[in-house]
Amino acid sequence: MLKEVRELAKMIDHSLLHPTMTDKDLKEGCELAKHYDAASVCIKPYAVKDAVKWLEDSDVMVCTVIGFPHGNSSTDVKVYETEKACQDGAVEIDMVVNIGKVLQEDWEYVSQEIEAIAAVTKKHKAALKVIFENDYLPEDKYKIKLCEICSAAKVEFVKTSTGYGFIKGSDGKYSYEGATEHDLKLMRKHSDPEVQIKAAGGVRTLEDLLKVKSWGVTRIGATATATILEDAKKKYGGESGDKPEFKESVGY
Numbered sequence: 001m002l003k004e005v006r007e008l009a010k011m012i013d014h015s016l017l018h019p020t021m022t023d024k025d026l027k028e029g030c031e032l033a034k035h036y037d038a039a040s041v042c043i044k045p046y047a048v049k050d051a052v053k054w055l056e057d058s059d060v061m062v063c064t065v066i067g068f069p070h071g072n073s074s075t076d077v078k079v080y081e082t083e084k085a086c087q088d089g090a091v092e093i094d095m096v097v098n099i100g101k102v103l104q105e106d107w108e109y110v111s112q113e114i115e116a117i118a119a120v121t122k123k124h125k126a127a128l129k130v131i132f133e134n135d136y137l138p139e140d141k142y143k144i145k146l147c148e149i150c151s152a153a154k155v156e157f158v159k160t161s162t163g164y165g166f167i168k169g170s171d172g173k174y175s176y177e178g179a180t181e182h183d184l185k186l187m188r189k190h191s192d193p194e195v196q197i198k199a200a201g202g203v204r205t206l207e208d209l210l211k212v213k214s215w216g217v218t219r220i221g222a223t224a225t226a227t228i229l230e231d232a233k234k235k236y237g238g239e240s241g242d243k244p245e246f247k248e249s250v251g252y
Helices: 003-009 023-036 045-054 075-088 099-103 107-123 140-152 181-190 206-214 225-236
Strands: 012-016 040-043 061-066 092-096 127-131 157-159 196-200 219-222
Touching (some): 012 023, 012 196, 012 225, 023 045, 023 225, 040 045, 040 092, 075 092, 075 107, 099 107, 107 127, 140 157, 140 181, 181 196
Parallel strands (some): 012 040, 012 219, 040 061, 092 127, 127 157, 157 196
16 A cells, blocks of 8 residues: 555544444444554444454554443443443544533533543553534634643543534534534644544545645544545555445444
């Protein structure tokens, strides 16, 4: 694999989180991630052990989600989920903040929860990504404060969205913006240099990936992994191979 293509592949957490995905879909998704040498698969928590087996003999990491997608579980439950996920073999953890607590500016609660989960991931030498769900945060002050809290807790990543934080519009339809230029640049500016930025929600093309990379993003959540990397091969002159059989899901 060309250096340029591999560099982009290692920016992608291949998302396997949609509620409708069966075990067959999850296994095929892991095979796709292995084929393209993605950074990780971000898989449903119950399937972490299976993903570890499916990804044997590769350097694709296993990631899973905590308090997903709304962040409403108690801290104790999130801590238990994290411990269980790490014991099952996950080496990256994407947790959702308690969004209501953020909006009421209960920063002590938010800080303590992030620190409690970070203590577990550090014990297991796993990376922690903290999901803000920016579509629910109407002002920059919330995002800035979360960046400061995450920097103080020395988490590995801050992340824009779950890909499932839908806002109901006046027409009754649900949608989300996901990873916007404004938010990604804001998060990069207000996070410590050691804290990386993950963009999730709406990064679906090679152009999208290169754009967010130029803004300081080092990881994305994506379902369009095959499309992005096949286009990267065309751009940088690599050979296209047979794609693993896998339907790209909705979500990110």
